[in-house]
Amino acid sequence: MREQELIVYRNFEDGDLLYDMAFLMEHYKDEYYNAEDMSALLYDCIHRLIEMAGSYGFHGNLWHCYLANLLVNNENSYSSGCEIRGEIEGSINVAALHDIVIFKEFYDYDFAEMLEVLKVPEFAMIQQYQSSKQESKVYNKRICARICELAESFNKDATAEEMKHTLTQFYKEYGVGKFGLHKSFRIARDENGVAINPILNIAHVKLDDLVGYEIAKKKLVDNTEAFVSGRKANNCLLFGDAGTGKSSCIKAIANEYYDKGLRIIEVYKHQFQDLNDVISQIKNRNYKFIIYMDDLSFEEFEIEYKYLKAVIEGGLERKPENVLIYATSNRRHLIRENFNDREEIRQDMHTGDTVQEKLSLVSRFGVTIYFGSPSKKEFQNIVSVLAERYGIQMPQEQLLLEANKWELQHGGLSGRTAQQFIDYLLGLEA
Numbered sequence: 001m002r003e004q005e006l007i008v009y010r011n012f013e014d015g016d017l018l019y020d021m022a023f024l025m026e027h028y029k030d031e032y033y034n035a036e037d038m039s040a041l042l043y044d045c046i047h048r049l050i051e052m053a054g055s056y057g058f059h060g061n062l063w064h065c066y067l068a069n070l071l072v073n074n075e076n077s078y079s080s081g082c083e084i085r086g087e088i089e090g091s092i093n094v095a096a097l098h099d100i101v102i103f104k105e106f107y108d109y110d111f112a113e114m115l116e117v118l119k120v121p122e123f124a125m126i127q128q129y130q131s132s133k134q135e136s137k138v139y140n141k142r143i144c145a146r147i148c149e150l151a152e153s154f155n156k157d158a159t160a161e162e163m164k165h166t167l168t169q170f171y172k173e174y175g176v177g178k179f180g181l182h183k184s185f186r187i188a189r190d191e192n193g194v195a196i197n198p199i200l201n202i203a204h205v206k207l208d209d210l211v212g213y214e215i216a217k218k219k220l221v222d223n224t225e226a227f228v229s230g231r232k233a234n235n236c237l238l239f240g241d242a243g244t245g246k247s248s249c250i251k252a253i254a255n256e257y258y259d260k261g262l263r264i265i266e267v268y269k270h271q272f273q274d275l276n277d278v279i280s281q282i283k284n285r286n287y288k289f290i291i292y293m294d295d296l297s298f299e300e301f302e303i304e305y306k307y308l309k310a311v312i313e314g315g316l317e318r319k320p321e322n323v324l325i326y327a328t329s330n331r332r333h334l335i336r337e338n339f340n341d342r343e344e345i346r347q348d349m350h351t352g353d354t355v356q357e358k359l360s361l362v363s364r365f366g367v368t369i370y371f372g373s374p375s376k377k378e379f380q381n382i383v384s385v386l387a388e389r390y391g392i393q394m395p396q397e398q399l400l401l402e403a404n405k406w407e408l409q410h411g412g413l414s415g416r417t418a419q420q421f422i423d424y425l426l427g428l429e430a
Contacts (some may be wrong), residue, residue: 001025008076008092009099017048017066021105028114037108039118049126057144058135061151062126067107068151071167072176079176084261084286086172100167101160140200143181146174175261179287183254184264187271187278194277196265205251211382211415213245216369223367224253227324228260228288234366235312243376243416244371246328247294247331251386253326254290261287266294272307279311293327312364327365373413379403382418 001022012018020041028038034134049062058065071079078096081088116209136144150170157163174180182198189195207217213293220236238246254264276293282289293308312325359394362368374382383403387394406421407413 001105003106006099008078009071009074009096009103010076012070012074014052014066014070017052018070018106020045025109028117035118039120042114042118042120042123045128046120046123050129053129053131054364055137056139056147057131057141058148059129060148061129062129064107064151064154065148067103067152068147071103071177072150072170072180074145075177079171080285082168082171083175083180084172087168088346090163097160097164100164104160104163105159107154107163120398123132137199138200139181146170146181162248165429173259175287178283179245179263179282182263183258184266186266187274189274194274194281196278196281199266202254202341203248203251204255205248207249207252210245210248211385211418212250212374213371216371217249218422219367219369220249220253221256224257224290226406227290228257228262233324235364236327236369237365238326238369238371239331240326240371241414242330242412242413243371244373245415246371248415250290250292250294250326250328252265253397257288261289263287264290264292269293269296269298272311274308275311279320279323282323285322287322289323290326291323293325296329297331309361309364325365330366374415376413379407379413381416382415383421386418386422387425390422390426392422394425 003019003022024038024042024045027033028042030089049066052066053062056065056069058069059319065356071426078088078092081092093343111123113126115121137237139147150166153166154163157166171180176289178185178198184202185196186199186201187194187196207221210217214239220238223233225234250264254262265282267278278291288387308325312319380400380403383399384396387399392399402425403418406424410420411417
């Protein structure tokens, strides 16, 4: 086999299995190697493929799934150029096709003779593997299904050119690597610096799930659609009362615009000093990134907001065109203000400067959207809509009476309280 001749597709994260299988394909008949050792290596490869199936949720031909997974996760000059955009021009296509020819040789390899020589019939179950229903530890069901479907699509490709086209179409529709396969991320520090890690299970919220707030949702959608379409868009602040759906709107945006290349990176307040490192990792990718800050607010003694101000606007380096900041907060001005800030007589002679410094952060959000607590009538409407959506069978008068009792004891009028009430009713059902 020609795995050492690969040009573009190299440095695979899980590449050891590929090289061991290539070694077996090349040498399983060589008298120089002990047949028992070769058989043991093949059994070890079977073990690793089954473990991969348990971790990733793959099924069907696990060898094909493994190869497809290598191709969709390898970030190189070809795959990164094709992500979201599709086919690209230039000599890189010749190099990529050269590698796909080699991968097709692996893909179409007939294991029958090897299994007979090494007396390992158990490999047959790898070619028609039925996975358990256990949730994948690495991919959610949506991602797992797409990779398994890609592996099956490669079976229909008669030539390497067709296989390359199928793979390129996958890059166009979903992207490559972790940014291509996942919708949302959070950051963490490890021994290598700042890492952007996928969030495997994001809530499948849709904007229609949030009852009411039509004007607020439209404002958010208009800004986001402009962003993913490559038009000018603004940083966005969603502020207002607790439990009114601000965070749910951001989750819905992540779900709604994933197919258009939108990705969400959640950043916490104590990580603001890492923002420049995060942006440096994403600024040259073809995706659109929203850096999301939930429940953002600062006490008087906290100075992290200065990092955020510099990143949003004010540093020497411009914020990349593919990055926006979205934040939610219960405070309109984000930073706690005291009456002392506005007293005319105080030790600080430049009173206006103190106030302006604290207000300057919110001014860097070009779009601000208010989410207020619903009125009694609006709250009852939310409860009614949710009850119908979840199929709760209860007379309307009784439903609203119980909802009123619930909100008085559980946090007041809000969409969150309404959802918690509905969850309570669902929990009572046998």
